Each structure stands twice: as C-alpha cells, then as structure tokens.
Amino acid sequence: MLSKSTPLKIVKKEKQADKTYLFRLEGSGKKKIKFDYKIGQFYQVSVPGIGEAPISVCSFSEDFLEFNIRGVGDVTDKLLELEVGDNIWIRGPYGTSYPLDKLKGNNIMIIGGGTGIAPLRGALKYLEMHRADFERVHIFFGCRSPEEVLFKKDMHHWDRIFDLNLTVDKAPANYKGKVGLVTKIVEESGLDNRNKVVLICGPPIMMKFVIKTLESMGFHYDQIFLSHERRMKCGVGMCGHCMISGIYVCKDGPVFRYDKILGMHE
Amino acid sequence: MGKVLEKKRLKEFLSSVSKGAELIAPVKSDTLRFEIIKDFDDICLEGRPLFPVKKFFSPARHDIFKLNLADKNKAFEEVKNKIKPRVIFGGRLCDFNGLLRLDKLFLAKEFQDEYYKEAREKTLLIGINCVPAPSKYCFCESMNLDKYYDLFFHDLGDKYYIEAGSPKGESLILKLEDYDFSIPAIKCKKHLEKKDLSGFYDSPAWKDGSKKCLNCGKCTAHCTTCLCFDVIDEVDADLKKGKRFKEWDSCQFTNFTQVAGGFVFRKDYVAKFKHRIYHKLQYFRERFGMDMCTGCGRCIESCPRLIDFTETVNKLK
Numbered sequence: 162m163l164s165k166s167t168p169l170k171i172v173k174k175e176k177q178a179d180k181t182y183l184f185r186l187e188g189s190g191k192k193k194i195k196f197d198y199k200i201g202q203f204y205q206v207s208v209p210g211i212g213e214a215p216i217s218v219c220s221f222s223e224d225f226l227e228f229n230i231r232g233v234g235d236v237t238d239k240l241l242e243l244e245v246g247d248n249i250w251i252r253g254p255y256g257t258s259y260p261l262d263k264l265k266g267n268n269i270m271i272i273g274g275g276t277g278i279a280p281l282r283g284a285l286k287y288l289e290m291h292r293a294d295f296e297r298v299h300i301f302f303g304c305r306s307p308e309e310v311l312f313k314k315d316m317h318h319w320d321r322i323f324d325l326n327l328t329v330d331k332a333p334a335n336y337k338g339k340v341g342l343v344t345k346i347v348e349e350s351g352l353d354n355r356n357k358v359v360l361i362c363g364p365p366i367m368m369k370f371v372i373k374t375l376e377s378m379g380f381h382y383d384q385i386f387l388s389h390e391r392r393m394k395c396g397v398g399m400c401g402h403c404m405i406s407g408i409y410v411c412k413d414g415p416v417f418r419y420d421k422i423l424g425m426h427e
Numbered sequence: 428m429g430k431v432l433e434k435k436r437l438k439e440f441l442s443s444v445s446k447g448a449e450l451i452a453p454v455k456s457d458t459l460r461f462e463i464i465k466d467f468d469d470i471c472l473e474g475r476p477l478f479p480v481k482k483f484f485s486p487a488r489h490d491i492f493k494l495n496l497a498d499k500n501k502a503f504e505e506v507k508n509k510i511k512p513r514v515i516f517g518g519r520l521c522d523f524n525g526l527l528r529l530d531k532l533f534l535a536k537e538f539q540d541e542y543y544k545e546a547r548e549k550t551l552l553i554g555i556n557c558v559p560a561p562s563k564y565c566f567c568e569s570m571n572l573d574k575y576y577d578l579f580f581h582d583l584g585d586k587y588y589i590e591a592g593s594p595k596g597e598s599l600i601l602k603l604e605d606y607d608f609s610i611p612a613i614k615c616k617k618h619l620e621k622k623d624l625s626g627f628y629d630s631p632a633w634k635d636g637s638k639k640c641l642n643c644g645k646c647t648a649h650c651t652t653c654l655c656f657d658v659i660d661e662v663d664a665d666l667k668k669g670k671r672f673k674e675w676d677s678c679q680f681t682n683f684t685q686v687a688g689g690f691v692f693r694k695d696y697v698a699k700f701k702h703r704i705y706h707k708l709q710y711f712r713e714r715f716g717m718d719m720c721t722g723c724g725r726c727i728e729s730c731p732r733l734i735d736f737t738e739t740v741n742k743l744k
C-alpha cells in the first residue's frame with residue numbers, strides 16, 4: 162500500500178528562520194539519483210519511529226531535491242535535528258503540479274505566504290531556467306517579520322532578475338522594507354489580468370484574501386492556481402484524511418486551478 | 428437454474444469447499460459477528476451480523492513495516508502478509524457489495540493495497556439471502572445492490588437453494604442436484620429516498636440529524652464500506668526496533684482533519700455528519716458511479732443515540 166521509503170543523504174542544511182531549515186538531499190548510495198519531480202508535488206518524508214509528514218518540493222533540479230522544513234510537531238521537529246550526512250527517508254513524489262510548461266508565453270504572478278513560499282521557490286528556479294519562454298515575472302511574498310523572511314539569498318537574486326515585492330506583517334520602526342499584508346502589495350501593483358497566470362501558496366486564510374483581491378483586480382478564477390494543505394497520511398487517495406468534498410488533496414491536488422474547486426464544502 | 432442442498436449436508440458441503448482454507452461465518456457471542464469457525468455448530472445464520480466483513484480485508488490494526496532504528500540504511504522492512512485462503516459463509520449481499528465499493532479505493536489503477544488485494548484474491552464468497560430482512564434497520568432494497576458472490580444460498584426450510592455467481596462458484600456445486608427456483612428479492616421496511624444531495628448542503632435537516640452525535644465513531648467502525656485509516660509509528664522499549672502500522676480511523680473524530688497550528692477543517696458535528704453522508708451518497712457516486720452505502724443499517728443500529736441518516740436524507744426537500 163504505502164510504498165517503501167528510500168533514504169536520501171543530507172548534503173546541505175541551511176537555517177532560514179526560527180525553527181526552519183532548508184535541506185538539500187542527494188542519493189545516499191554511490192549511484193547518482195536522477196530526480197523526476199514536478200513543482201508543486203510533495204513527498205511523504207519519514208523519521209522512522211516517529212512518523213511521516215508531507216513536504217513540498219522546494220527545488221528544481223535533476224541532481225538534488227530540496228525541502229524547506231518548519232518544525233511544528235513530532236515529525237518536523239525531529240527532521241530539524243538531522244545534520245549533513247544523515248539520511249532522510251522519503252516516498253513520492255505525489256500529487257499534481259503547477260503546470261508551468263503549459264503556461265509559456267504568459268506573464269506569471271507568484272504569490273506566497275510564510276512556508277508556502279517553499280514550493281514557489283522551485284517554480285522560480287524553473288522560470289529562471291526557462292526565462293525566454295515567459296513574459297514578466299512578478300513576485301509577491303509575505304512573511305510574518307523580517308527575521309521570518311525565507312531564502313534571503315535567493316531574494317536578492319530574484320530582485321535582480323524578476324519583479325520582487327516583499328512585505329512583512331510586523332517590523333521594528335527602523336525596518337526599510339514594506340510592512341503590511343501580502344494582499345496590500347498585490348493590490349498596489351495595479352496589475353491587470355491580461356495575459357497573466359497566478360500561482361499561489363500559503364495558509365488557507367491568506368489564499369482566501371489573495372483570491373478576493375485578485376477578483377477585485379479583474380482576474381478570472383481560471384487564471385489562478387493554488388496549492389491546498391490538508392492533513393495527509395497515505396498520500397495516495399486511500400486513507401481519507403485529505404478529502405474536501407469529493408476531492409483527494411493528495412491525489413487530485415495539492416495544486417488546483419481555482420475554478421475547478423469552486424463551491425467545495427469542507 | 429441452480430442447485431439444491433439439504434440442510435443436514437451443510438457441514439459436509441462447507442468442510443469440502445473450505446478444505447485447506449479458513450472458514451469464516453457469523454457467530455453469536457456478545458453480538459453476532461463474523462469469526463473464524465472452529466466448530467461448525469457455532470455458525471449462526473439468524474440476523475445480520477452487527478460487524479461487517481471488512482476486517483478480513485483490512486484489519487483494524489495491521490503492521491506494514493518493521494522499523495530497524497539501529498540500522499541507518501535499512502530502516503524499513505516490509506511485513507510479509509500471512510493471509511490464508513478463506514471462505515466466507517453467510518455473508519449478506521450488503522457485505523459483498525461493500526467489497527465492490529472498497530475495490531474502488533484499494534485496487535485503484537495507480538496505487539493498490541497489497542494486503543487487501545491478496546485477501547480479495549484468496550477469499551471465496553458464499554452469501555445467504557435475506558428473506559425476511561434480518562434487521563429492522565436494513566434498507567438495502569433502496570440501494571440497487573448487485574448479485575455479487577461466488578455462491579448464494581436461499582433458505583427453503585429443510586434445504587438451501589444455491590446459485591452460482593462466478594465460474595469458481597459454479598465448479599463447487601457441479602455435483603449437487605439441479606433445482607428450479609427463482610430467488611425472491613429482499614424487502615425492507617426502511618427506505619432511503621434517492622436524491623441528488625447537491626442542492627441540500629445548507630438544509631437545516633443536517634443540524635437536526637446530527638445534534639445528538641457524540642463523535643464516537645461507532646458508525647464508521649461498523650460501516651460496511653468505511654475504511655479510512657491512520658498510519659502510526661511505534662517504538663519498542665529498547666529503542667532499537669519498532670513498527671509502522673495502519674489503524675482504522677474515523678472522519679467523525681475531530682483530529683481527523685487537524686493540521687499544524689491546531690486548525691481543524693471539519694470541527695462541528697454537522698460538518699462531520701454531512702461529510703460522512705455526502706461521501707457515501709454523492710462524492711463516491713460522482714467518482715465511481717455507485718453509492719458508498721449498501722443499506723446494511725449497521726451505522727444506525729450501532730449508534731448509541733440511534734442517529735438515523737436515512738430519516739435526515741428522506742426529510743430533505
């Protein structure tokens with residue numbers, strides 16, 4: 162039922178924020194693994210003896226896999242204790258992805274909140290590598306505070322090659338960046354919906370308000386792709402945990418085009 | 428045309444078809460339940476067992492991996508299933524139709540549950556007709572059940588009329604005497620009105636129907652087709668070994684949809700009640716073209732507050 166997990170070796174571990182680390186993983190044996198995951202998909206990540214947690218792909222490469230993990234409980238806290246050289250056990254990848262290869266020729270808007278920025282980082286890597294295929298790329302990221310801003314190194318890079326808009330919910334008086342909710346910077350951008358596709362990932366409440374904002378800016382639901390988070394146990398459409406209406410978030414999602422899931426009941 | 432078997436030859440027949448296999452049939456203990464038969468005289472065909480046969484296809488708790496915590500490179504070891512061939516005797520149409528529903532989940536194209544698959548392949552299904560309906564909670568007449576079985580018995584007083592539903596079943600009754608009979612359909616007192624539920628999500632009837640609910644999960648545990656599960660790790664006292672096992676779970680428990688930060692997607696009784704019924708009567712149908720309910724009435728009979736979802740659904744207008 163649940164396929165057997167395989168070990169990957171941690172080759173890099175980088176602190177991103179309080180209780181949040183970025184892990185880079187490669188094959189643990191001598192043979193190189195060629196990774197075949199898509200942006201938006203997730204893996205079931207195990208700590209043997211503790212349990213499993215779904216974690217999104219945060220990278221885009223055949224040679225390695227990156228996870229950005231925030232410690233919020235049993236499994237994720239234990240994962241954060243692992244160091245370079247240790248094994249992480251995974252099965253997957255599972256679920257649907259952001260259909261980036263079908264979106265070529267569009268302007269892309271990337272809107273992320275908190276740890277929801279992680280899967281979008283993979284998308285940005287993809288966009289960078291296929292830069293000529295896309296029009297403008299606008300990024301809108303919101304984090305709780307300046308210390309909670311993830312991928313600071315990447316942010317500088319994205320700021321140079323894309324249109325990066327970053328905001329934090331709260332900051333000390335001397336903070337130079339923008340302060341306020343992510344919906345605010347999206348609204349302020351004044352962008353219209355022409356030739357655009359929006360990719361969103363973040364907490365449910367943030368996504369709800371971002372969609373409202375986009376709607377008021379003239380965007381249609383079929384221009385919006387978002388990633389849902391639910392409790393998951395199997396990841397393969399059997400255990401029932403992730404079900405919303407008749408939809409399995411693990412198998413039919415986590416990435417959905419918004420018009421396809423309108424009117425769903427918890 | 429079917430065959431006939433005198434009741435006094437039942438033991439002989441069952442021992443021959445279950446040779447080398449476990450025989451599973453209803454047994455009366457605290458309540459009527461399916462059990463592995465040690466003594467033929469324990470078999471009780473009166474009444475519909477309160478527990479369905481699902482535990483023989485996906486046990487309430489079942490190990491999937493052994494964990495070797497000491498060996499960093501071989502942490503997971505698959506647990507070999509030890510499923511013996513078995514014969515289920517005395518299952519009802521609701522039971523066997525339940526398996527057709529579960530097949531959709533556990534034998535899906537992309538992902539299959541090996542235990543379930545093996546158990547299905549190794550089990551011969553011998554059913555018995557329900558005339559008269561064995562429980563006042565039964566409403567299978569409303570559920571369009573299929574004639575799904577290897578063999579099907581109908582009680583004719585001193586003998587059973589037997590019909591085959593598969594080549595395998597047919598081969599087992601070749602030697603019995605031919606008999607001309609047509610099995611009567613099951614008649615139930617209780618009915619479920621079939622309706623498209625999509626327009627009724629906000630009906631106040633759901634609240635009325637669920638207000639007595641205790642969230643105990645008995646309805647899903649007794650349900651013929653509910654098999655949602657949890658996956659849990661357990662470590663031995665020496666911290667060297669452990670296991671990862673699968674355990675039945677219930678959408679009626681609050682932590683079923685709880686995520687990081689303590690947020691629960693379906694918190695109140697109404698939302699959970701609606702999810703259970705919509706899953707059964709709408710979502711499953713949209714996906715697989717059949718209801719995920721076989722009208723066994725076990726969820727009503729097992730409920731400590733006798734919550735009857737058929738009353739709620741029948742009230743929706």
Ligand SMILES: Cc1cc2nc3c(=O)[nH]c(=O)nc-3n(C[C@H](O)[C@H](O)[C@H](O)COP(=O)(O)OP(=O)(O)OC[C@H]3O[C@@H](n4cnc5c(N)ncnc54)[C@H](O)[C@@H]3O)c2cc1C
Binds near residue numbers: 392
């Ligand atoms: C598709 C998907 C992608 C995700 N991607 C990432 C990611 O890239 N990085 C990251 O840090 N986190 C990610 N998460 C969230 C992560 O899976 C949960 O934080 C993790 O499962 C919590 O498990 P735990 O054992 O650490 O916590 P627990 O000790 O189990 O519980 C802590 C809290 O988390 C809740 N919880 C338990 N299991 C889950 C679950 N499967 N999903 C959500 N909440 C749960 C509990 O109810 C409790 O409130 C993702 C979740 C999903 C569904």
Ligand code: FES
Binds near residue numbers: 392396399401
């Ligand atoms: S996680 Fe088990 S069904 Fe989706």
